[in-house]
Amino acid sequence: METKLNQGLHRLACICLIALIVLCVGWELWWAPLRPGGTLMALKAVPLLFAVRGVLRARLYTLQWVAMLSLLYLMEGAVRAWSDASAVSAALAGVEIALSLGLYLCAILYVRPAKRAARRQAS
Numbered sequence: 001m002e003t004k005l006n007q008g009l010h011r012l013a014c015i016c017l018i019a020l021i022v023l024c025v026g027w028e029l030w031w032a033p034l035r036p037g038g039t040l041m042a043l044k045a046v047p048l049l050f051a052v053r054g055v056l057r058a059r060l061y062t063l064q065w066v067a068m069l070s071l072l073y074l075m076e077g078a079v080r081a082w083s084d085a086s087a088v089s090a091a092l093a094g095v096e097i098a099l100s101l102g103l104y105l106c107a108i109l110y111v112r113p114a115k116r117a118a119r120r121q122a123s
Contacts, residue, residue: 006110010058013106017055017066020073020099021045023092032089039083044076060111073100 029038047069054061054062077096084090 006113009106009108009110013103013110014055015061016103016106017048017051019050020070020096020103022051023096023099024073025046027089027096032084032086032092044073048073055107057069058110060114063107063111067104067111070100070103070107074104 023041028034028040028042028044032066033039034041048066051062051066051069055066073096077093077100079093080098081093084093
């Protein structure tokens with residue numbers, strides 16, 4: 001039985017994942033691309049697309065690996081927030097940091113009780 005906290009964590013993880021995908025594509029194609037007209041950097045959203053189905057279905061394995069994947073987006077956001085000359089791009093990097101950190105925390109906190117239960121059952 002899922003608690004309200006777990007339902008909220010799952011819902012927030014789904015929102016962060018979808019928002020991160022939209023941000024990655026929009027950032028590189030329209031809002032602040034590296035080159036005018038957009039770049040192939042929008043393809044950085046593709047790995048996140050593989051996680052959508054599993055995250056929406058609250059699959060623990062998918063939530064575990066998407067949490068680790070989100071750390072790559074956190075790093076990219078930190079680098080671009082620090083190094084991009086454009087104020088819009090730096091602001092979008094800040095949003096990327098927030099979304100990827102939110103995804104990471106929600107996924108980890110959602111999986112944590114299941115992992116504890118599995119450990120208790122194994123011992």
